Amino acid sequence: MKFDIARRTRLEALVAVLALVAGACGRHESNDLDLSAGWVPGPDAPSSDSKLHTPPPPFSEGIFPCSECHEADMPVNTKRRELSMAHTDIVLKHDEEHRWCLDCHDAADRDSLHLAGGDKVPFEESYRLCGQCHGDKYRDWRAGVHGRRGGNWDGEKSYLLCVNCHNAHSPRFAPIKPLPPPPKPERTP
Amino acid sequence: MNAPETTRRDMLCTLAGCAAAALAGGCSDFTHTEFFRGHFKELSEDELTAIREKIEAECKTKYDKDVTVSNTPAREGVQFAYALDISRCVGCRRCVYACVAENNQSRDPVVQWIRVLEMDKEKGIDFEHANPYYDAETVPRPGHFYLPVACQHCADPACVKSCPVGATWKEPDGIVVIDYDWCIGCRCCMSACPYGARRFNWKEPSLPADQVNANMHILGNRPRPKGVVEKCTWCVQRVRDGRYPACVEVCPVGARKFGNLLDPSSEIRYVLDKKRVFVLKNELATHPRFYYFYGL
Ligand code: SF4
Ligand code: SF4
Numbered sequence: 001m002k003f004d005i006a007r008r009t010r011l012e013a014l015v016a017v018l019a020l021v022a023g024a025c026g027r028h029e030s031n032d033l034d035l036s037a038g039w040v041p042g043p044d045a046p047s048s049d050s051k052l053h054t055p056p057p058p059f060s061e062g063i064f065p066c067s068e069c070h071e072a073d074m075p076v077n078t079k080r081r082e083l084s085m086a087h088t089d090i091v092l093k094h095d096e097e098h099r100w101c102l103d104c105h106d107a108a109d110r111d112s113l114h115l116a117g118g119d120k121v122p123f124e125e126s127y128r129l130c131g132q133c134h135g136d137k138y139r140d141w142r143a144g145v146h147g148r149r150g151g152n153w154d155g156e157k158s159y160l161l162c163v164n165c166h167n168a169h170s171p172r173f174a175p176i177k178p179l180p181p182p183p184k185p186e187r188t189p
Numbered sequence: 190m191n192a193p194e195t196t197r198r199d200m201l202c203t204l205a206g207c208a209a210a211a212l213a214g215g216c217s218d219f220t221h222t223e224f225f226r227g228h229f230k231e232l233s234e235d236e237l238t239a240i241r242e243k244i245e246a247e248c249k250t251k252y253d254k255d256v257t258v259s260n261t262p263a264r265e266g267v268q269f270a271y272a273l274d275i276s277r278c279v280g281c282r283r284c285v286y287a288c289v290a291e292n293n294q295s296r297d298p299v300v301q302w303i304r305v306l307e308m309d310k311e312k313g314i315d316f317e318h319a320n321p322y323y324d325a326e327t328v329p330r331p332g333h334f335y336l337p338v339a340c341q342h343c344a345d346p347a348c349v350k351s352c353p354v355g356a357t358w359k360e361p362d363g364i365v366v367i368d369y370d371w372c373i374g375c376r377c378c379m380s381a382c383p384y385g386a387r388r389f390n391w392k393e394p395s396l397p398a399d400q401v402n403a404n405m406h407i408l409g410n411r412p413r414p415k416g417v418v419e420k421c422t423w424c425v426q427r428v429r430d431g432r433y434p435a436c437v438e439v440c441p442v443g444a445r446k447f448g449n450l451l452d453p454s455s456e457i458r459y460v461l462d463k464k465r466v467f468v469l470k471n472e473l474a475t476h477p478r479f480y481y482f483y484g485l
Contacts, residue, residue, distance in 0.1 A: 144456040145464075146484065148443035152431045153455070165443075173442065175327035179282040182301050184322055 054161045057123045064123070066110035076107050093170040104129055104168075130162045137162075228355060229368045229408075237407070240370075244411050251412075252398040258405045261429040263362035268450040269423055270363070271434075272460040273337060274484035277444040280305050280328040280335030284436035284445065288339075291424060291435035292410040293402050295394030302388065302421040303339040303436065310334055314469075339421040340365060340386040341469065341477030351381035357418075363450075363478055364423055366408040372417040379418060383470050384477075387420045423447070450478070460484075 069086070080100045083090070092100065106114040113121045113129050121128050131138030140146035147165065150158040166173070226236060241258040248256040285303045294300045306319035310332050319336070329335065342365050349357055349365065356371035357378055379387045393415040405411040406426035413419050424434035428447070437445040448455035457480075460466065464482040 140459075140463075140484065143459045145446060145459050146443065148438075148440060149446075149456075150433065150438045153428065153433050153448045154431045154452075165441075173279070175329065176279065176281050176441070178280055178323075178325060178328045179286050181282075181322045181324050182285075182304070183299055 054124070054127070054159045055164060057126060057161060058164055059123075064111070066105075070110040078102060078107060090169050093172070094168070124161075126168070127162050130168075226370075229371060230358075241407055244405075244407070248401070248403075248405075248412065252396070252401045254398060254401050254403055256401065256403040256405055256411075258407050258411050259426065259429075260407045261426075263360045263364070264429065266449075266451055267362045268478075269342070269428060270448065270450045270457045270478045270480065271342070271423065272446040272457055272464075272466070272480045272482055274444040274446070275334060275336055275481050276483045276485040277442045278305075278335045278337060278440075279442055280307060280323070280330075280333070281441060283439045283441055284337060287435045287439035288421070290400065291402055291427070292422070293396055293405070293412055294419075295390065295396060295413075296400070297395045298392050300388050300390070300394065300419070302386075302419070303337055304385070305335055305337045307333050307335055336481070338384055338386070338469070339479075340382075340423075341384050341475070341479040342421075342423065344476035344478060345474060347381040347383060347473075347475055348378035348387065351377040353377060360408075362429075364425055364428075365420075366422055366425065367418060367420065368408065369411075369413050369417045369419070374416040374418065376418060383473050383475060387418050389418050390415050444484075 083101075103116075104113050106112045106120055109120060111123075113123060113126060115121055115129060116132055127138065127141065137146050141159075141162070144157060144159075147160055147162075162168075162171075226232060226240070232240070237260055241260060244258045245256055248254060248258075282305055285301050285305060288294070288303050289296070289301055292302065294302065304321045306316075306321055307323040307330070308314060308319050312318055314336065323330070323333075342359075342363055344359075344363070346359060346365050349359055353375060354371060354373055356373065357365065357367045359365050374389070376387075376389055379389060390413055394413055396412060401412075402410060404426055406422070406429070409422040409425035424432075424436075427434060433447055434445075437447045446456045446460055448457040450457055452458065460480065460482050464484060466480045466482045468477040468480060
């Protein structure tokens with residue numbers, strides 16, 4: 001028994017030395033990943049590229065493309081103001097003290113949105129724009145945890161754009177009518 | 190002992206069969222398979238198929254509808270778990286009614302597997318003051334939050350331990366199921382369950398023919414008879430095909446999450462890793478697989 005323990009200790013020491021030597025080339029690419037042990041996602045697992053399959057943006061009827069009205073020769077007024085000629089139905093309740101239309105809509109290319117840094121973003125990928133401020137929600141959403149999912153827990157899932165549920169101009173959910181309560185148990189006579 | 194012998198059950202079968210056949214007076218659908226079968230886990234493929242086909246035929250007669258009763262077994266490497274974001278739930282009860290429709294629950298008398306509890310923000314989670322009967326023009330009502338409760342699919346389920354005949358058990362993928370043909374209606378499980386998750390069919394359940402969900406599982410949403418217990422099965426008929434439960438898909442605020450605990454890239458693992466999570470009545474050590482979390 002004693003001999004066994006001693007031999008084990010020696011073996012362990014040897015393994016440790018070997019591991020140290022191996023560690024020297026730990027940065028070598030082929031050492032980084034042990035494919036045999038890890039979880040292999042199915043073919044439909046959400047991809048890690050930044051584009052996700054989402055439904056088309058829920059434009060109000062006849063509103064897109066914006067450039068149809070905002071033509072090239074229409075003067076651009078970048079002054080923050082109350083709109084009176086068009087879009088009067090939009091009530092901005094989204095950090096309205098600090099934001100207004102052209103913080104998100106691109107003045108030069110009306111059919112596009114833009115990030116704070118100026119990079120243009122198509123309406124189909126508006127989540128990138130929302131993600132600038134709501135980074136935590138964006139992360140959760142990408143992981144499938146923020147927002148409504150449909151489809152398969154082990155495969156293709158349906159994603160929604162932020163704006164499919166939240167009105168971009170007034171994102172807080174309006175209260176809704178609940179479905180009827182269950183009947184109270186009857187009293188036995 | 191090792192010589193082939195007539196088992197006790199076979200003998201009982203034969204005896205009771207004679208007596209019952211005499212009683213039933215030659216009633217033709219009084220089949221041996223149905224009444225004198227063994228425990229669900231001991232059934233052969235053939236016996237299972239016979240039972241499934243019988244239920245399908247019964248549904249055809251009763252509802253004039255072609256239904257499929259599947260017996261999709263648990264998948265290897267899958268342990269199901271559920272997570273519900275109570276910072277998002279608004280108490281709209283969409284989940285309750287989606288569940289009723291998906292799982293062929295009785296419309297009259299009303300049987301609902303999910304119960305949404307309205308609680309006072311000031312009191313916190315307090316079952317004494319929870320109200321499942323709230324009604325309002327709109328929800329969420331100010332000062333309240335909502336806690337939907339259904340079967341927690343406990344890892345150490347009190348209900349299973351309490352059943353005197355083994356009519357309810359935990360499947361290899363973690364779903365706690367009931368064999369409605371084996372249940373004797375004693376309701377021991379209902380008093381054992383700390384979450385009030387089980388429902389008893391006091392009367393003959395009623396299900397309008399045009400509302401029958403034809404996609405059925407033998408341990409799940411197939412029609413139940415009077416006198417047996419039923420409860421949430423995480424939509425066994427859907428999730429074993431890889432789909433989300435109905436309540437997950439219907440929830441308008443996306444509060445409900447479901448997936449495989451063993452898959453590190455699943456939503457459920459993300460929630461467990463990154464959110465503040467709790468289970469109901471942790472102190473009872475039933476180890477629910479139903480996690481509540483704060484997503485905000
Ligand atoms: S559908 Fe969603 S928000 Fe509505 S009560 Fe159920 S869990 Fe809560
Ligand atoms: S919640 Fe109740 S019915 Fe469901 S597994 Fe736990 S003890 Fe059983």
